[in-house]
Every structure is written in structure tokens, then in C-alpha cells.
Amino acid sequence: MNRISPLRAALLALPLLAVALPAAADSGQELVEANCKACHDSSVYTRENRRVKDIAGLNKQVRRCEQSLGLTWFDEDVDAVVTYLNVNYYKF
Numbered sequence: 001m002n003r004i005s006p007l008r009a010a011l012l013a014l015p016l017l018a019v020a021l022p023a024a025a026d027s028g029q030e031l032v033e034a035n036c037k038a039c040h041d042s043s044v045y046t047r048e049n050r051r052v053k054d055i056a057g058l059n060k061q062v063r064r065c066e067q068s069l070g071l072t073w074f075d076e077d078v079d080a081v082v083t084y085l086n087v088n089y090y091k092f
Contacts, residue, residue, distance in 0.1 A: 028084025031077055035069060045089035055092045058082050 044050070052058045062081050066073050073081075086092055 026084075027077070028080035028082070029088075031073070031081050032084055035071060036065065036081075039065075039069075042089065045085060052090065055082070055086060055090075058086060058090060058092070 045052075052061050059078065059082050062078050062085070066078065
């Protein structure tokens with residue numbers, strides 16, 4: 001029986017991750033522009049005394065905003081927004 005080691009499986013999955021991150025960031029950008037910018041501009045992400053301190057906090061804040069706006073995003077949408085904001089502003 002042929003078995004793939006965990007390391008080999010991880011290495012084989014790397015190209016898929018490289019494709020998924022830019023796609024998530026693109027869809028995240030679309031969601032931010034369509035929803036988040038109605039309430040605030042990007043200075044909330046870059047200000048010196050920002051509330052978000054880590055990726056878990058960013059995820060919580062995106063979910064709070066989603067609920068405040070009455071949106072019904074899928075988990076993938078929230079992940080896409082978190083990825084976009086992290087890649088472009090927070091850099092955790």
C-alpha cells in the first residue's frame with residue numbers, strides 16, 4: 001500500500017495555498033469596498049491606536065462589523081475579508 005508522508009502531503013498542497021490566498025484577497029477586497037467603506041475609510045486599519053492586535057482579533061472585528069451591518073456572509077467571505085485586510089494593512 002502506498003502511503004504519503006505528512007511532509008510530502010504538505011509540500012504537495014503548497015501550490016494550492018499559493019493560488020487560494022490571492023483569490024481570497026481579491027474577493028475580500030470586493031467585500032470591503034462594497035460594505036466596509038460605507039462606514040469608514042482605511043485609516044481605521046492603519047491608525048496608531050488601533051483596537052485589533054492579532055489575527056484572532058481581526059476575525060472577531062470583521063464578524064462584529066458583519067453583524068452590525070446585518071450581512072449574512074459565509075465563513076469563506078469572512079476569511080476573505082480577514083485575508084485582504086491582513087495582507088494589505090495589518091500584516092500579522
